[in-house]
Amino acid sequence: MSTSNTLLRLSRAASLCELFQHTCATRAGDIALRTLDGGTALTWGEYGARVRGLAAGLAALGVQHGDTVAIMLTNRPEFNLIDAAAYHLGAIPFSVYNTNAPAQIAYLFSNAANRVVVCEEQFLERVLGAKVDSRVEHIICLGNAPAGTMTLAELEALGDPEFDFESRWRAVRADDTITIIYTSGTTGDPKGVEMSHRNAIFGTEAMLGIPEFASGCVGRVVSYLPDAHAINRWLAHYMPAITGAAVYTVPDSKDLAAALPVVRPTVFVTVPMLWYKVEAAVRAALAEEAGLRGKVAAWALEVSHRKVAADLARRPVPLLLRLQHLLTKRLVLARLLEQIGLDQTTIAYTGAAPITLETVEFLLALGIPVAEAWGMSEIGLATSNRPGAQRVGTVGTALSRVEMRCLDDGELLVRTPGLMKGYRNDPVRTAETVATDGWVHTGDVGVIETDGYVTIIDRKKELIINSAGKNMSPANIESAIRAASPLVGSVVAIGDRRKYVTALITLEPEAAAAFAAEHGIDPSPRALAADPAVRLQLDEAVATANARLSRVEQVKAYTLLPVFWEPGSDEITSTMKLRRNVIAEKFAGEIDALYEHGQA
Numbered sequence: 001m002s003t004s005n006t007l008l009r010l011s012r013a014a015s016l017c018e019l020f021q022h023t024c025a026t027r028a029g030d031i032a033l034r035t036l037d038g039g040t041a042l043t044w045g046e047y048g049a050r051v052r053g054l055a056a057g058l059a060a061l062g063v064q065h066g067d068t069v070a071i072m073l074t075n076r077p078e079f080n081l082i083d084a085a086a087y088h089l090g091a092i093p094f095s096v097y098n099t100n101a102p103a104q105i106a107y108l109f110s111n112a113a114n115r116v117v118v119c120e121e122q123f124l125e126r127v128l129g130a131k132v133d134s135r136v137e138h139i140i141c142l143g144n145a146p147a148g149t150m151t152l153a154e155l156e157a158l159g160d161p162e163f164d165f166e167s168r169w170r171a172v173r174a175d176d177t178i179t180i181i182y183t184s185g186t187t188g189d190p191k192g193v194e195m196s197h198r199n200a201i202f203g204t205e206a207m208l209g210i211p212e213f214a215s216g217c218v219g220r221v222v223s224y225l226p227d228a229h230a231i232n233r234w235l236a237h238y239m240p241a242i243t244g245a246a247v248y249t250v251p252d253s254k255d256l257a258a259a260l261p262v263v264r265p266t267v268f269v270t271v272p273m274l275w276y277k278v279e280a281a282v283r284a285a286l287a288e289e290a291g292l293r294g295k296v297a298a299w300a301l302e303v304s305h306r307k308v309a310a311d312l313a314r315r316p317v318p319l320l321l322r323l324q325h326l327l328t329k330r331l332v333l334a335r336l337l338e339q340i341g342l343d344q345t346t347i348a349y350t351g352a353a354p355i356t357l358e359t360v361e362f363l364l365a366l367g368i369p370v371a372e373a374w375g376m377s378e379i380g381l382a383t384s385n386r387p388g389a390q391r392v393g394t395v396g397t398a399l400s401r402v403e404m405r406c407l408d409d410g411e412l413l414v415r416t417p418g419l420m421k422g423y424r425n426d427p428v429r430t431a432e433t434v435a436t437d438g439w440v441h442t443g444d445v446g447v448i449e450t451d452g453y454v455t456i457i458d459r460k461k462e463l464i465i466n467s468a469g470k471n472m473s474p475a476n477i478e479s480a481i482r483a484a485s486p487l488v489g490s491v492v493a494i495g496d497r498r499k500y501v502t503a504l505i506t507l508e509p510e511a512a513a514a515f516a517a518e519h520g521i522d523p524s525p526r527a528l529a530a531d532p533a534v535r536l537q538l539d540e541a542v543a544t545a546n547a548r549l550s551r552v553e554q555v556k557a558y559t560l561l562p563v564f565w566e567p568g569s570d571e572i573t574s575t576m577k578l579r580r581n582v583i584a585e586k587f588a589g590e591i592d593a594l595y596e597h598g599q600a
């Protein structure tokens with residue numbers, strides 16, 4: 001792929017439809033969509049033909065330019081097909097989080113005013129429960145379609161063979177809405193972020209300035225994050241429509257670790273929790289290596305750490321160290337990366353929450369080209385670290401054509417071509433977020449260094465100010481504890497207007513199940529929370545985290561809650577953000593108990 005030619009095409013494109021059609025024509029024989037088992041494998045030519053047929057079917061249902069289409073599916077090729085078919089009509093497809101309850105779905109349907117829903121059989125009951133007070137007329141059900149719904153095949157058969165598909169997609173313009181991203185909402189109703197075709201295109205355009213991204217974006221990506229989240233829509237849907245990358249779908253994110261060696265993605269994005277799991281798994285595997293193999297592995301990591309430290313400090317790397325590092329890559333690191341499935345990854349991003357410096361340095365030492373980046377649904381991607389110019393602990397520098405500045409209170413403001421059109425049917429909250437001159441109030445507190453590197457401190461509304469007036473980032477405290485043990489799932493740092501910091505902790509379900517099996521413990525969260533072996537692990541994790549934190553940030557006491565928090569629950573959103581107000585109210589008794597004996 002010629003980056004200059006692609007950038008020129010992006011700058012001239014009237015819509016994502018035009019770019020998609022170009023990719024289908026020029027990459028017709030290449031794989032576009034594939035399930036892990038290969039049961040479904042569509043080339044770009046076949047992808048384009050299916051989109052044409054589905055668009056004709058949706059048009060036969062009356063879907064017009066500007067209409068909305070709801071999609072509630074797991075990660076599967078049908079999502080890409082249906083979503084692309086809808087936006088080729090100038091319609092607005094949007095995704096519903098699979099964990100949403102009927103009342104939440106009803107709110108989305110009311111706000112979006114969609115007449116069509118596409119869902120899987122497993123979600124049909126909730127969709128039916130949500131449509132009572134909505135204007136939904138048509139439900140396309142994947143699986144067993146009961147009376148009153150239709151199958152995907154029936155939708156395609158409904159289309160008029162003479163349907164003028166080309167004139168419909170050519171009528172779509174850059175400023176037309178391509179989707180609505182409903183923020184998962186830590187407080188209040190979700191906000192519907194309306195993205196335009198221009199916004200969708202800009203994400204790829206801005207990233208093409210990074211050579212490692214440019215070389216990897218034509219390869220393979222894995223679709224496992226919710227399609228209701230902006231990052232998966234861009235990485236595994238919009239970006240491939242431009243570059244021709246093959247999209248491998250993973251319906252259950254719990255299968256990601258097994259999927260990576262199959263996909264071997266060339267560009268990969270995930271959250272800190274997964275990176276902590278990768279680190280823990282590698283350390284555990286290396287600890288089991290005995291004899292000479294164990295010594296060689298330990299030496300390889302030590303050498304690689306020294307090489308990474310020199311690179312990050314911008315120090316010259318001595319010739320002997322360079323030669324040793326080349327040897328370690330060949331003897332140890334290449335094998336580890338292949339086992340993980342990231343041996344062909346040219347750039348791997350971490351985002352959505354802070355990650356510890358130690359974990360980033362460990363991943364870099366393994367040879368994973370991990371880079372911290374930052375963005376929001378409202379603005380898309382805004383900053384990125386770049387391999388070779390990495391500054392660990394920052395989210396890098398602003399992407400091309402993105403402007404940034406700080407207010408006196410530290411809040412970051414951004415002005416970007418990736419700016420949303422606004423919150424759907426919500427001019428008041430839109431005006432609160434976007435100033436008339438285009439600057440977006442991000443709600444994040446940060447620091448912009450003189451050379452442009454940006455450090456995110458925390459959400460403005462979530463900063464802890466203790467009773468002595470000390471400002472602290474709860475996210476920094478929480479990430480330190482999560483990184484200290486794979487058993488830790490969610491952490492909530494408490495301390496606002498208090499004398500010291502405490503924490504609520506829950507266990508990570510998969511790690512807890514493995515721990516229970518290994519130690520012969522009842523795997524229920526209540527039994528695990530009461531078990532001395534589990535408590536010992538968490539005591540060590542908190543102590544390890546405290547050693548990395550300043551004295552005022554250190555956790556003086558914690559409570560292990562006898563529950564698992566799953567994404568989309570009352571306590572955490574579908575994107576793993578803490579619903580702090582709900583937690584504070586729901587666990588007020590447990591929080592008060594942490595302060596009963598008043599430590600200094």
